[in-house]
Amino acid sequence: MPRFFYYFAAMRYPSATYALLILFCAVPIDVSAQGLDALLSPSDYYVRFQEMRDRNAVLDSIHAQFESWSAAIPNSLSPYYWMATVYLERGERNDSARAVIQRGFQIALHNPDGVRKDYPSIDNYIPHLYYMLAKIARNEGDDAAALGFIKAGDAFNDDGHSALALMIEAAIWKSYNRNDLAERAYLQGFLTGYSVAGDSLRVMFVQENGSEEGYSLYLNLLAEDMLEKAPPLxxxxxxxxxxxxxxxxxxxxxxxxxxxxxxxxxxxxxxxxxxxxxxxxxxxxxxxxxxxxxxxxxxxxxxxxxxxxxxxxxxxxxxxxxxxxxxxxxxxxxxxxxxxxxxxxxxxxxxxxxxxxxxx
Structure with a gap:
């Protein structure tokens, strides 16, 4: 294990032979990867992981960072969510993503008090882990399981809607020619701020009407019933x-x-x-x-x-x-x-x- 030695404590020595004697004391400082990781905050781990994800780093390196992150902050579900996200981004590695998600659920199930105490907002990751399972089920062609996972996630989701879940749900309904349900899911996704949902809604409109003429009016009429007035601020x-x-x-x-x-x-x-x-x-x-x-x-x-x-x-x-x-x-x-x-x-x-x- 590599170490640096800092030398200090110079002391004057009263002697006719020596005007000054410098005494060195060695203090070992751990600068190994493990030692440096111990100095990182939860935010540091998140930022480092996202930087590796953004630059499309080698998957093994990202996984190693995930393991360090999850070991250093054992009550956080965030590492498991983001590692599963990377696996699905890298060519639908369904089994690897599912295994990581299951590890995250084990953390929540076996130590719920610790999870909530250390990370009060961590419950927000639970619905998104379910939505990840829905995406995996959809990838594997099991639409019934996908809808079930979405409903399970919704039960934990205080925000009410997830863009990912809404897009999965819309795609399922569209595949069964339930355009009314698909339309509503896409619209909810669009209002959540997911622009891709708006693009999908536009495609549906053009397919049904032959052009984009009237799309803005159509979108406004659809949204009118779903928009809520902002509370006082x-x-x-x-x-x-x-x-x-x-x-x-x-x-x-x-x-x-x-x-x-x-x-x-x-x-x-x-x-x-x-x-x-x-x-x-x-x-x-x-x-x-x-x-x-x-x-x-x-x-x-x-x-x-x-x-x-x-x-x-x-x-x-x-x-x-x-x-x-x-x-x-x-x-x-x-x-x-x-x-x-x-x-x-x-x-x-x-x-x-x-x-x-x-x-x-």
């Missing part, structure tokens, strides 16, 4: 000014819910910084809701993405906002909610991405 921002969602009526408002230490939130910070530069503030308003105290949020923002943006940083931030998080029924972080010009929620997207500025 009021509070004092970090500058001490009162903020009220109603003052932005006539603009599109993007509300981001996050907290310090949230891995996905850290991943998307550069993208949110780019978004602040790109928006037309006469048309779009950006609001950030954090559950952390104002002092901590201000310090974090100064060090993260306010720096370098100055007056061009258009987010307004409300801190210590657990009441707003509850009112908007946010259970996963980060969550982005888009409110239209009439104050209705038109999209809800959960999860951080380096491309959040493009997605939104």
């Amino acid at each position: 009021r509070g004092e921002d970090l500058l001490g000014q009162q903020l009220d969602l109603e003052q932005y009526r006539g603009k599109v408002v993007v509300v981001t819910f996050w907290f310090i230490g949230c891995p996905g939130c850290l991943i998307e910070e550069p993208a949110l910084a780019r978004l602040t530069d790109a928006v037309d503030t006469s048309e779009v308003a950006l609001i950030s809701i954090a559950r952390d105290p104002a002092v901590k949020v201000s310090k974090h923002l100064r060090g993260a993405y306010i720096k370098g943006h100055g007056q061009d940083f258009y987010h307004r931030h409300i801190a210590d906002a657990a009441d707003l998080i509850t009112a908007f029924e946010v259970t996963s972080f980060p969550t982005h909610i888009v409110v239209d010009r009439e104050g209705r929620i038109t999209a809800r997207r959960t999860g951080g991405s380096r491309q959040t500025d493009r997605i939104l």
Whole structure:
């Protein structure tokens, strides 16, 4: 095992022969991979894993990182979800993905108190593990099992809808010529913020009508019955000014819910910084809701993405906002909610991405 030795403790020695004697004491520092991994935070593991995934690293290397991550943070289901995601991205490795998901469920079943104590939001991964099983079942042609896994996931999902689950469900209904059910699932996916669902809905419309003429009206009529009015959003921002969602009526408002230490939130910070530069503030308003105290949020923002943006940083931030998080029924972080010009929620997207500025 490689070690470095730091030498210190110089001491003057009163002797006629020696003017000064330097005594060295060796202190071993572990700089092995295991030693360095022990210094990583949960966010560090997440970021490192996503970096390897983004650059399409060798699967064995990603799996080794997964094992380090899951061993270092034993009560987290996050590593299992993301490793299963990678397996399915790499050519539908159904058996490998299923084995990882089963390991995750064992963690939740055998130590539920530890899981909830260490990671209060970790239950949010349970429905998504079920949705992963639904995708595997769909890959294997077992549509009945896929629908069953979706329903099981929905039972655990406080957010109500998952874009992945809705796309699987829509594809199943479409294969059985139940276009009415497929249409509704695609629409829900689109309103969740999954643009691919909107593309699928457009294809269905063209197939049935021969062209895209009238598609926008069709989409608006479909969505009208499903859109909900945004709950009241009021509070004092970090500058001490009162903020009220109603003052932005006539603009599109993007509300981001996050907290310090949230891995996905850290991943998307550069993208949110780019978004602040790109928006037309006469048309779009950006609001950030954090559950952390104002002092901590201000310090974090100064060090993260306010720096370098100055007056061009258009987010307004409300801190210590657990009441707003509850009112908007946010259970996963980060969550982005888009409110239209009439104050209705038109999209809800959960999860951080380096491309959040493009997605939104």
